[in-house]
Amino acid sequence: MFSTLARTVAIGVGATAVMDLGxxxxxxxxxxQPLDYRLLGRWLxxxxxxTVRHESIAKAEPVPHEREIGWAAHYSIGTAFAGLLIATRPGWANKPTPLPALLTGLATTAAPWxxxxxxxxLGVAAAKTPKPAVARWRSLRTHAIYGVGLYLAGSAVAQVAPKRAKG
Known part of the structure; x- marks a missing residue:
């Protein structure tokens, strides 16, 4: 039987992998091109x-192991967001439904924006990019895919490791 933590990690990693596949x-x-997570590692x-804010993260001095740091952070963040879904809807991980997963995915767009x-x-909601509306759409699309991933990963975990009734 999976603990809540194990379910959360499996769902978060699975959903983030679906986002990356998307x-x-x-x-x-x-x-x-999707976000280069090397830049997330550089920022971290x-x-x-x-240094919290950069004029241009792409022009900032590279840091050792930024690619690995970025990818680890990306999957950790995806897992943390899955944890928020599970914490706010405790029964969801046992019987996943699409709407809470998709809404959670869309809500996570607040993090990049x-x-x-x-x-x-890049400015709030990519306001300083050449095409802010296009950048915003891409963020929404990516995080909607993450929401689909939450549902797919949640459904897979519920099938593989169903919650057993106590007694």
Whole structure:
């Protein structure tokens, strides 16, 4: 029997993997590159020195192991967001339904719009990019795919490790 923590990790990692697979499908079909998680690692690598906001994260000094740091953070964040869904809807992990998963995925768009994009020098909701509306749509699409991933991963975990009744 899976503990709640094990379910959360499995769902979070699974949902994040679905998001990455979706990003790869988008890249192959449209040529649009997903976020380079090396930049997330670079941003995190600059935090200990007190740098939260960059004029351009792409032009910031690289940090050692930024790719690995970025990917680890990406999956950790995906797992934390899955944990929020499970914490706010405790029975959901046992009987996943699509709507809470999709709404959670869409709600997580707040993180790039209001935290990451401003910190990377792109402005709130990508306002400083050449095509803010396009960037916003891409963030929504990516996080909607994550929401689908939450439902798919939650359903898979519920099938593989059903919650047993106590007694």
């Amino acid at each position: 990003g790869e499908i988008v890249r192959r079909t449209t040529g649009v 690598g600059h935090l200990p020195e007190g 209001f935290i990451m994009q401003p910190a990377f020098g």
